[in-house]
Amino acid sequence: MSPRVAGPLLSILGLSVGLALLDASGLAFWQGLMINLAIFTILVVSLNLASGFTGVFSLGNIGFMALGAYISAILTLPLAVKSEYLPDLPSWLAGVHLDQVVGPLPVGWLAATLIAGLLVAFVALLVGAVLMRLSGHFVAVATLGFLVIVRVILFNADGFTRGSRTFSNVTPYTNLWWAWACAVLVIYAVWRLKRSQYGRAMFAQRRDRWAAQSVGISILRPRLLAFVIGAFFTAIAGSLYAHFITSFSPTVFYFDLTFRVITMLVVGGMGSVSGSVIGSVVVLALAEGLRRVEDVTLLYGLSGALLAAFFIAVIVFRPEGIMGQREISFDRLSTRLRSLRGGGGPEGPETEAP
Amino acid sequence: MASPPAASVAPDPSLLLQVVGLGKHYRGLVALADYSLDLAPRTIHGVIGPNGAGKTTLFNLLSGMVRPSTGAIHLLGVDVTHLSAYRVAQLGIARTFQNIRLFDDMSVLDNVAVAAQRHLPGSLWSAMMSTRAFREREERIRARSAELLDLVGLGDRTDRLARSLPYGDQRRLEIARAVAVGPKVLLLDEPSAGMNPSEAAELNGLIRRLRGDLGITIILVAHDIPLVMNLCDRIQVLNYGVLIADGDPATVRVDPGVISAYLGQAKHA
Numbered sequence: 286m287s288p289r290v291a292g293p294l295l296s297i298l299g300l301s302v303g304l305a306l307l308d309a310s311g312l313a314f315w316q317g318l319m320i321n322l323a324i325f326t327i328l329v330v331s332l333n334l335a336s337g338f339t340g341v342f343s344l345g346n347i348g349f350m351a352l353g354a355y356i357s358a359i360l361t362l363p364l365a366v367k368s369e370y371l372p373d374l375p376s377w378l379a380g381v382h383l384d385q386v387v388g389p390l391p392v393g394w395l396a397a398t399l400i401a402g403l404l405v406a407f408v409a410l411l412v413g414a415v416l417m418r419l420s421g422h423f424v425a426v427a428t429l430g431f432l433v434i435v436r437v438i439l440f441n442a443d444g445f446t447r448g449s450r451t452f453s454n455v456t457p458y459t460n461l462w463w464a465w466a467c468a469v470l471v472i473y474a475v476w477r478l479k480r481s482q483y484g485r486a487m488f489a490q491r492r493d494r495w496a497a498q499s500v501g502i503s504i505l506r507p508r509l510l511a512f513v514i515g516a517f518f519t520a521i522a523g524s525l526y527a528h529f530i531t532s533f534s535p536t537v538f539y540f541d542l543t544f545r546v547i548t549m550l551v552v553g554g555m556g557s558v559s560g561s562v563i564g565s566v567v568v569l570a571l572a573e574g575l576r577r578v579e580d581v582t583l584l585y586g587l588s589g590a591l592l593a594a595f596f597i598a599v600i601v602f603r604p605e606g607i608m609g610q611r612e613i614s615f616d617r618l619s620t621r622l623r624s625l626r627g628g629g630g631p632e633g634p635e636t637e638a639p
Numbered sequence: 640m641a642s643p644p645a646a647s648v649a650p651d652p653s654l655l656l657q658v659v660g661l662g663k664h665y666r667g668l669v670a671l672a673d674y675s676l677d678l679a680p681r682t683i684h685g686v687i688g689p690n691g692a693g694k695t696t697l698f699n700l701l702s703g704m705v706r707p708s709t710g711a712i713h714l715l716g717v718d719v720t721h722l723s724a725y726r727v728a729q730l731g732i733a734r735t736f737q738n739i740r741l742f743d744d745m746s747v748l749d750n751v752a753v754a755a756q757r758h759l760p761g762s763l764w765s766a767m768m769s770t771r772a773f774r775e776r777e778e779r780i781r782a783r784s785a786e787l788l789d790l791v792g793l794g795d796r797t798d799r800l801a802r803s804l805p806y807g808d809q810r811r812l813e814i815a816r817a818v819a820v821g822p823k824v825l826l827l828d829e830p831s832a833g834m835n836p837s838e839a840a841e842l843n844g845l846i847r848r849l850r851g852d853l854g855i856t857i858i859l860v861a862h863d864i865p866l867v868m869n870l871c872d873r874i875q876v877l878n879y880g881v882l883i884a885d886g887d888p889a890t891v892r893v894d895p896g897v898i899s900a901y902l903g904q905a906k907h908a
Contacts, residue, residue, distance in 0.1 A: 473767075474767040474768070475767075477766060477767055477768070477769045478766055478767055480777075481761075481766035481767075481773065481777070482752075482753075482756040482759075482760075482761065482766070482777075482780070483763065483766055485745070485749055485752060485753040485756065486753065486756075488742065488744075488745060489742050489745070489753045492742040492743065492744060492745065493740050493741075493742060495704060495724070495736075495740060496736070496740040496741065496742060497725070497742075497753075498703075498704070498723070498724035498725040498728065499702060499704075499724065499728055499733065499734050499736075499740075499817070499820075500728060500733070500753060500754035500757075500816060500817070500819070500820050501725050501728040501729040501754070501757050501820055502725055502753065502757075503723070503725045504725075510763070514763075610744060
């Protein structure tokens with residue numbers, strides 16, 4: 286098998302073995318961390334598609350995550366809980382309970398996640414049709430406005446969302462396997478997209494809008510496509526998050542999370558899918574490590590400050606991030622390994638479990 | 640100044656490109672006034688003129704990148720005057736730029752592929768899931784792009800980044816990219832700028848092949864008078880945004896107005 290096929294397959298195999306071991310180990314903390322990593326990876330890869338590929342800096346993606354989380358949570362609530370918990374739901378929605386489970390498959394939740402993704406993609410289509418005509422700072426401010434609007438709506442639509450009160454009782458469907466299955470699918474889809482005509486169009490109009498138009502590429506279409514697909518995947522991450530954390534409020538989906546994801550994206554490299562994965566791992570590991578230092582030294586707030594300092598250092602010394610726009614090439618990796626070890630076996634790539 | 644109303648002449652579909660009364664003014668400044676052109680298929684048409692004569696403005700108008708103040712542009716009888724630049728390109732007017740505009744962080748091959756791909760569309764799903772149909776289509780886009788790179792003499796440099804190419808090669812890459820659009824009319828803005836005499840001679844041959852082998856009609860803007868005189872079937876001379884001469888090279892060469900406005904100056908430059 287060529288390294289191009291073997292590489293990804295072996296990384297998925299390595300990931301599966303790692304997940305199986307972790308699953309069997311019963312280490313709840315590490316399991317939770319790995320689920321978090323999968324969710325962040327989806328968020329970062331989706332933002333990379335919407336912003337890194339197209340050069341349209343979007344600050345609103347967490348708004349799509351929030352919508353995905355709430356839609357999926359509302360759709361999956363069992364009837365008994367729903368009537369008591371969200372008594373003001375309109376009747377057409379009050380009767381919906383996508384909580385069916387067939388064997389090991391939570392089909393209701395999967396359907397709810399898909400519906401959430403499609404609804405959010407539709408919202409993104411409407412929002413993007415207007416906002417993707419903007420560029421530079423304007424689009425950043427406008428998408429930030431979208432995030433604020435989503436927050437205000439979530440706070441005030443208390444018949445649906447319980448407003449500022451915590452939305453709990455969400456069924457914990459998300460596990461290691463679902464989270465990583467989604468993450469792998471999203472990584473694969475976006476990675477393929479980059480090497481397709483769609484990806485080329487996105488990168489071309491990012492590089493030079495006039496040159497792109499001179500070869501028949503519209504500015505709006507590739508941007509809008511990236512924005513809508515990114516929103517779809519982000520909503521799926523929202524659903525995974527909702528059914529992992531099981532209780533949340535609108536405050537979760539705001540600046541903190543927005544900037545955490547942007548940090549991961551920039552550290553990894555805008556435009557590189559493998560960079561997004563690496564960025565997620567590095568920043569999450571760093572944040573987690575620093576939090577422990579915080580607990581020991583009792584210097585609370587230290588992790589945030591150091592993480593920000595790390596981010597600044599990356600911007601100053603390596604503004605293109607760890608990977609720039611490049612990808613991990615399994616061809617090159619295998620040649621290098623062979624020359625190092627004299628025909629050594631293939632090595633798992635960056636998505637290994639810790 | 641008051642701009643004359645656009646002449647409402649019925650478009651002639653037998654002409655490849657028909658431009659009537661085209662003008663562009665920025666407040667008081669007239670960049671181009673009352674420009675007209677009837678372009679027959681398979682012509683190599685030259686536009687010359689001193690700096691600031693309106694040549695690049697003309698190309699920006701023809702390629703839809705700047706909205707004209709007056710006039711109309713018809714491509715094979717279809718009005719393209721107010722279409723977006725990317726639509727104009729899709730309908731068949733491609734161009735190069737005076738100050739090269741490549742996708743310089745993309746490979747040489749991808750620069751051409753991004754233009755060639757439009758002729759082989761495929762679904763989003765097939766791309767995301769990398770289906771067989773998708774891979775075959777990619778293969779054909781790459782083959783077509785490699786073919787065009789061979790044509791301009793860059794067939795051995797397909798994997799390099801565009802920005803790593805020397806200047807003359809970047810110009811030829813830009814031409815390959817424009818040809819990949821599949822244009823009926825190709826606008827070449829100063830294609831020989833920055834080239835040494837032997838590169839310029841090669842370019843001469845390339846432009847003839849584009850017309851001869853691919854049947855592309857070419858409009859050429861250049862400072863390089865020998866190149867234009869040598870290549871073009873017909874030449875227009877612009878000065879301060881106004882056409883001052885229009886005819887075959889032999890006629891234009893001896894036109895007294897042209898000599899005083901342009902060729903005379905160029906000798907002292």
